[in-house]
Amino acid sequence: MTSIDVTEIIKSSTSSLYQPARKKSRFDDSASSSSQAGQPKPEDILAALEADQSNYVALDDVQVKKLVIQLDKKMRLNREQRVKNPDDAQKFMESEIELDKAIQEMHSLASQPDLYGSFVEVNGVEILLQLLGHENTDIVCATLSLLRELTDDDVMNEGEDGAAELIESLVSGSIITTLLACVERLDESVKDEADGVHNALGVVDNMIGFRDDITEECVKHGFTVWLLKRCFQKGAFDANKMYASELLSVILQTSDTAKAKLTEKIDGIDILLRTIAVYKKNDPANVDEREYMENLFNSLCAALMHPANRKKFLDGEGLQLMNLMLREKKQARQSALKVLNHATSGDEGIENCNKLVEMLGLRTIFPLFMRTPSKTKRKDTTPDEHEEHVCTILSSLLAACSENHRQRIVQKFVEHEHEKVDRAVELFLKYKEKVQRFELKKKRQSQEAGTSEDDDPDRAYLDKLDNGLYTLQRLTLILGEVAVGVESARLREEKLFQMKMSQNRLDLMLCPIIQEYSDNLGDDANIEQERVLVMLSKIEDFYK
Template sequence: MEVPDSMSPNLKRKRGDGGDIDFSLLEALEGSQSAVEVLDLKALKKLILSFERRLKDNIEARLKYPDQPDRFADSEVELHEEIQKLRVLSGSPELYPDLVSLNAVPSILGLLSHENTDIAIDVVHLLQDLTDGDALEDNDEPANALVDALVENNVLELLVQNLQRLSESDPDDMAAVYDTLATVENLIEVKPTVSELVCERTKLLRWLLTKIRAKEFDSNKQYASEILAILLQNSMVNQKKLGQMNGVDVVLQAVAIYKSKDPKTSYEEELLENLFDCLCCLLMPLENKERFVKAEGVELMIIIMKQKKFAYGSAVRALDFAMTRYPPACERFVDVLGLKTAFSAFMGKIPLNKRRKGERSQEELEERIVSLIASLFDGISRGSRRDRLLSKFVENECEKIDRLMELYIRYSDRVKAESERLNQLEHDELEMNEDEIYNRKLESGLYTLQLIAIILGHLWCSEHSGMRARIENLLKLQKLSKKDVMAILQEYHDNIGDLDGPDEKERTQEKIHKFISSLSGKDREQ
């Protein structure tokens, strides 16, 4: 970014032009933040008054000498100093309501549009300090007072407008970009509704998409991916909005860079995980699932799995999101020969990245693969694709049924152990309601156990004699029966919520009831 002629010579930053720039004055001002060691209301009023005076002087000087930068240079430096002094306020968040009542917020925010980019950057750093989590911790009321005032005075619009004029070829501008994103994150932390407000009122989503599309990695690309994930999390409005902006395709392009290579650093790993978080959030609305399939997202995820790179587990997760309650994605998965890759993982042939070793990582992948296969069964109800899916459990002497029962026993034992532990806690007078107990069991593995039982229900309803015999024999070997599977299915049936609507709840309950009826009808001897 070129230095405007109107920029104060004492505030210009070195940009590699070989010119001699005097930083002595700025360096002398660095200690100004500690000028007020103990801040109280009286000291705050003094700071604000001094700031307003310097602001007024600068405005007047610029109006009087618009084409003579040397005539307003001193006022620019003095204004910079006053903004730096205000940063001490972050150590006294209890005074934020007073900052608001003194009507200083509009004046501060107005400087985000200052002709001198350095002054605007000063304000960005100030806002990041004031809204930092450490400053706001245990100060909910003052934090809300400040954030409400900032939002009411268009902080979101002004921050994003300033963001768009920063150049990331300059280190100081890059730092300002980072602090701008940090401020947005801080605002959302205090006031979650900001996540939708900023997307409604500004072009931040567009800026973030442009940033993550860049091929070169830097810390701001990583942070942009994190902010995008935060904006999409728990916001169907933002998910749909980004989908309409070709967001699904852009995120897939960003992910595709890693289809045959691994991230080089832990920071780049975090970028990739953020991108997949974005993708999974985007895949919540039905229309975005359609965009994902059209953009050949299914094929890309299968390629990533086949390459067995760092993103392997994330690709499985994205596929599961895409195929949940969306048959076209399931059908595409079968059509592009994804079954072989999925069942290779199901059989335990899961690559573990050297930087992702550990029992929990292995389990997470297992659980996600089980969920993916359950989604396939739910999405493909008939036809040749269904036959191809079922045939996987017959080949190689029903080895996949053996594997399924192995997982069933493991998760069943884990849930039983957790149930016993919870019963003991009840005896120890630690009261928990039924919902809390059920949620604890889900976290301990009940959810995956339920999915395994659902897959068993699909297999049993196929009426394939070989598969039925294999399932019964394996249950008997463990001194179990179909009634145990039916009990798991019944508990699932009774706890299905209506988050996805009453029609989906009814459809799922009917499916589970069908499994239970089929299992019980062939089990009279028990």
């Protein structure tokens, strides 16, 4: 079929009644030219806004039906003319222009989401879905632009009932499959078609924002695979690559199915690692590319929450890549640290823990433990986040590694006159004070509100975890393991606590925190429960 560009032809031909609000200029030509000499006056702005509103025509159910019938007629006429004259664009050009105009006129519906239900009833969604398969990509792109505006977050939040009907109708009509066909078909080297892809991604984004179960549709129909491939696609960084990474990150963080199926058809872990590897020696060129890089790392972290993906990460030499990134000291450094945190945590991280020690990863981790990067050097994370990641990694290594590897870690705390014990105690005191400040603040708030933490103890505990307790627990477990493992380290801890807190008994300093941690472990954490209870017993035995 012949494809024609109707955009330029209709640029000057617009509908005065149904001009899309998003395409209106807030100022006329004279206002624009006068503004070049100075800033517009407030009264001029107000007058322009009032003029803009005066052109606005509110729709009703009858007008919506007329618009849809008009769109349907023009679509059918254009289809008939294309079938009759497949090789002569002149024979169907006029009907294509009229079809494009009809699509543009539908933009007025986006300002009245309360009418979406009527739009659905008269099969408006079905017509739009058909238009997404049109032979002319200009028509496809115009329809994508319309759909993105109809599903805009702000618009749908104004009329949630109508928006729910619209989204349900789109899902029932296999919108994700249709959008996938669109983005695969459009040529992003053509600006208008690249914009079309961007709008398609925007539609998916808007739908997920309204109904997060749309992520399952993306996984089911292969849209997630396309996003992954689009992120990995060679070529210059652009807005669509950025948007694809953002959606991929959202889907993987939201959907357990997406995590599980990431390596089903293609090795998504390997693709993410290869895409991220670019930033081993090169920093992102700008802020947008920096966000793109962070989206990729967030996607990888989310994927690693699925146990089977930890093995894929290990086999794909993900540990080696993260270790190299930490040594290179590029902008990806803190993100690599976060990935290591995810890769080594839990029972599923045991293999990664042992491998990290075998590949001499302690030489990379301990310098990060000893010194938190300054704020001027670190733009992407806070000091507390850095310390949380490092302490969690060390705690995981001590918990999961084989006995030989665990002893190697413990001995590191003895080196250089126990400097690492000193650092652990320093951080322990910092986070203990932080938690105490938070508890005092919450107590004051509860007294003022006349409530009690006993009303919701689980919520109170989670709040404490978010305000320093989590890192404090990691540090306490580290100090406990080291004290149990090496006598000189225990004596050093006791000496430091005596100096700083006038209390040298580890059973009083560490055990209450370890006990609280143990009490809040889940029912399936039997191995960890046993480990910490043994640690508690050994610490208490020091003072019997």
